[in-house]
Amino acid sequence: MCCTMTNVSLYEGGCSSSTSLSCHESDTNNDRMIAIALSEEYANLDGGVARRVSNLSSVPHVPRINTFFPTFNDASLDHQRLFQRLNAYGLFEMKVSGDGNCQFRAISDQLYRSPDHHKHVRKEVVKQLKEFRSLYEGYVPMKYKHYCKKMQKSGEWGDHLTLQAAADKFGAKICLLTSFRDTCFIEIIPRNQAPQRELWLSFWSEVHYNSLYELQDVRVQYKPKKKHWLF
Template sequence: MTEHYDNTSASSSSSSSSSLNSSSHETEDDQTIAGILAEEENFKNDGKLGKRLSHLDSIPHTPRVNGEIPDVNDATLDHERLSERLATYDLAELQIERDGNCQFRALADQLFHNPDYHKHVRKKVVKQLKHFRKTYEGYVPLEYKSYLKKMKKLGEWGDHVTLQAAADRFGAKICVVTSFRDTCYIEILPNDKNPSRELWLSFWSEVHYNSLYASGEIPTRAPKKKYWLF
């Protein structure tokens, strides 16, 4: 009994130490992000893109997991439709790497002006999904723990549930210009707060996300100081 108690105590102490270390890393993480935001003046959204599409009606957003990938013909038509819409509203895409992380890379570009911070964005989104399970699990048609485990993996495609979680976690209105036949534009709002920023994405339906800017204003990506985020 005593030996068992001591081992449990040691295990508890180790677990507590691990928890403290994890908490410390989380604090450093958030402090680093705050520092990046403070240093970068161009994070502030001037609302120009929002004004450009202000006359469009956004359908109520219902989070959902990804649907079936369209066949080649449908995908081609969808891409043409999206390209026409972007041209109509004088929008341009920053091309995001197609490695399965495109949604998180596009969000990282909009949040931190660096798609390479996608691992940090994914981590925060999964944490949001885990800690506020009751908010999201009704939109997930598979076992929720399996869904979380899947979303933790690099290369796993983000969906409209992760977009909602990102809006909630980062306090952002996520504006998505889509290739959907019947829906040009979707706004995803935080559930419990007023948004403090706007993030602009394009969505080639069930295929790819890119980061959106006004035409002629796509930023160049000069090498930046590397921050510990992961």
């Protein structure tokens, strides 16, 4: 169930070498248009999970990179604990692929009701890390440029620092229902702005993220209406 990261394009199109620059600009514009449209379309669906867990106390979030991973036995126990918590609060995990993009897929699902836009999410997170280096560099125990370069590559995991960068970039409070014994609920608050929305994720044993919904909402299919620019 471990996660590595692989980039998948939001917009697929063929480009020759002579037109690579214009194609890159076209891709960027299409990414931005899709992201804005989908985000606006689903913004009114926020808040359901928050009502379910309104009595939970969160612990402070400390941005950090991955340094420890559980044994198989510990991960199995954690999975059972998370399952019990989901049942207790009437929540459902919208499972995303464990192909290495799970953190970005889960955030994409919360933002756009589809995990398929994880490349756009990753690109925006890395952009945030690069543009506001002073906010994040102190949490990285390696050369910062090396860290950012790694985060762009397939095979690299999202971590608690990319969660903070995602919260900052998208102006969202990211709420994690975890499998940890002593830490049930973690909130990642955007810096320098009030959160505009909430994103709810499950977090299993440092190795996998899924997207969370109220169980009653999952019974209704939430496929977005097709737009001509999504074809």
